[in-house]
Amino acid sequence: MTPISRRRLRLCAATAVAMLATLAPITAASATTTDTTAPKITATSYKQWLSPSDMKWRGAFWSATPAYTWSSSDNVGVASHEVQTWIGSGTGSRLGTSTWSSIAKYAKTYSGTRRSLHTEIGEGEQACQRVRATDAAGNRSSWSGWRCTYAPFGEETVDGAWDPTAFSFKLRNTGAANDRVSTLKVKATGVRIKVATGPSRGAARVSIGSTHLGTISAAAKKPGSKYVTFRKPSSLSGWIQVRTTSKSSKSFLVTGLWAIRSTTGLSSATVGYLATSGESEADNVPAPVTSSDKTSPxxxxxxxxxxxxxxxxxxxxxxxxxxxxxxxxxxxxxxxxxxxxxxxxxxxxxxxxxxxxxxxxxxxxxxxxxxxxxxxxxxxxxxxxxxxxxxxxxxAPITVLGGNWASGGFPEIAGEPWVYAAVSPRTSDQTTDRYAAKALRLKVRTGPTRGKVSIYVGGVRFGTINTYARTNGSRWVVLRHDREARGRIRVVAVTKKAYVGSVYLMKDTATAVRRDIG
Missing domain, CATH: 2.60.40.10 (Immunoglobulins)
Known part of the structure; x- marks a missing residue:
């Protein structure tokens, strides 16, 4: 057999590689120049009405983080997803915003593998979102339709009296001060209410501002519940009020209350620029200028x-x-x-x-x-x-003369008031209000007639301070605990009498703050 030369072998290999290349499928990389097929958003989902059970207490306010989900497809793969978010806040002019504004909208771009987004929504708020996909060649899908979610009002938003259970407002017309529910001012086209029904339930009128929306009768043969929705063709401004009309002892129990915002203008595609991380909620941030500058301040x-x-x-x-x-x-x-x-x-x-x-x-x-x-x-x-x-x-301190201590009377030493505690006769003092603290900074009076004093927040002892000294004076002390405690601050003498001045609460600041809603 005639041997094949090395040169011929190289030529055959090159030919084979070229033939294989013509048979290879088109890759995403090659699609950057030849692909003209736009991706598609195939489905989106958002829970429309958040229930009171969806809301969580965040230490100072109620909020929920519902999931906005979507799916997409493309012939070579989706490279990124852009999500627009519109927020109707719980108060002020942001409610029911009919056009885009810097405080009510933002857009962010996520990876092509992202399929959901959790947006924090406070009580009485509304969020609307839509999405579009982009492939590696820069082809974009059409925007999906808007989907919106509504959060109910929580108890601390409503003035007047209510049941201690969150999101539950009992109305009576028996001379008590809880014959109505009244929210903060809103701008809304209507309300959605969940009420308890039964033989002991009465009726109530619903209005936004001075506009009467309708009357609900909660009377029923058997205990239960129902949803009632009132809507108007245009937005109304004012307080959402639910007032009982019953002339007897029958009560009217509201277990959920939502404001229905106007979403007019949400079809606008104008979204400004894509916000840098941390800017998505900021007001009046100027759009960045075109520049080669990449250096951060x-x-x-x-x-x-x-x-x-x-x-x-x-x-x-x-x-x-x-x-x-x-x-x-x-x-x-x-x-x-x-x-x-x-x-x-x-x-x-x-x-x-x-x-x-x-x-x-x-x-x-x-x-x-x-x-x-x-x-x-x-x-x-x-x-x-x-x-x-x-x-x-x-x-700010809890000052001695702030009216927050149960004793109401405070001894003065060197012209300064002090909270007093002694062992015999046994006396101690505590705040009338409850507080939350992970550490306390407090001032104690020292001297030869002073003794040890223990400081509590609720049932948690933060520490014991020895206030004895050879000469009279005062000093600042910091007491720390491994977790944030809640309750009344108590001053309890252990040996001899003790005096405590202003108290500062140091709360748990370890919780990270979100940079943006997304």
Missing amino acids: RITRFGFTPVWPTKRAQNGMYRAVATWAATDNVKVTGYLYQEKYASGGTSLFANSTRYTTSTSLTERPDYLGDTTCLRVRARDAAGNVSPWSGWKCST
Whole structure:
């Protein structure tokens, strides 16, 4: 057999590779230049009416995180999904927004494998979402239709009296103060109500502002429940009110209340620019300019003072000021900031992202035991942002003369009032209000006649302080616990009498704050 030369072998191999290449299927990479087929959104899903059981208590407010889900298909594969979100908030002009605005919409792009999005929705709010797909060649599907979800109002939104069970409002017309339900101001086309029915149930009128929507009779032969929906062709503004019309002792029990927002204008495809992570909720963030600048700014200074306010301003509130500075290779044009608020009896929670061009912000932890926290990031004209700064917080004290201690009478030492506790005769003191705290910062009076005192929050002992000293004076003490406790703050003497001054609550700040709704 005649041997085959190496040159001929190379030629045969090259020919075989070329033939195989003509038979190989078109890949996603090659589709970047030849693929003209657009993807399709094949299905979307969103729970329309969130039930009270879907809502969770977040320490200071009710909210839910329902899943918006979708599916898509493409001949070579989906590269990304873009989701538009519209939020109708619980109060103010955002309700039932009929056109896009910076506080009511945002868009974000996710990977092609993403099939769901959890959006946080507060009580009385509405969220609408839609999606479109893009393949590697840049072909886009049409937008899906809008799907919306509604959250019920929670008990803390309603003024007047109500049952202690969340989302349950009992109305009577027997001279008590709970003969009506009245929400915050809304802008809505109607309401959806769930009421308990039965032989002991009466009737109630429903209105938005001064507009009467209808009357519901909850009378029935057997106990049960039913949903009633009232709608108008255009939006109404005002309080949603449910007033009993029964002239007897029959009660009217509302177990769920939703505002139906106007979604006029949601067909608009205008969404502005795709927000940088952390900007999706911010108001009035200017669109980034076209630029080759890829350098992010840097926060150089950030402070919050005073951390522990001791004096009230002329308006009776405590006041704290946050200040910051940043640097950039071109110019810092603005700042995004996030806040966390906590009233005395609640845990910290996140507020939305906001935008400012200022380098300072005045906060007012104005009520006894309140905490306010802040963090900031810098932004340049091209849309580059710095990392978030660390959280800085300011906490107002529970002052002795604030009316929050059960004894009501306080001894004065050196012109300053103190909470008093002694062993014999046994006396102790506690706050009338309940608080939440993971640590306490408090002032104690020291001296030769002082003894040990234990400090509790509810049933949790935070520690025992020895207030004995050779000479009279005072000092600050910090007591910490491994978890946040809730309840009345108690001062209990262990050996001799003890005196405690202002108390600051340090709440659990370990909970991460979401950067954006998505």
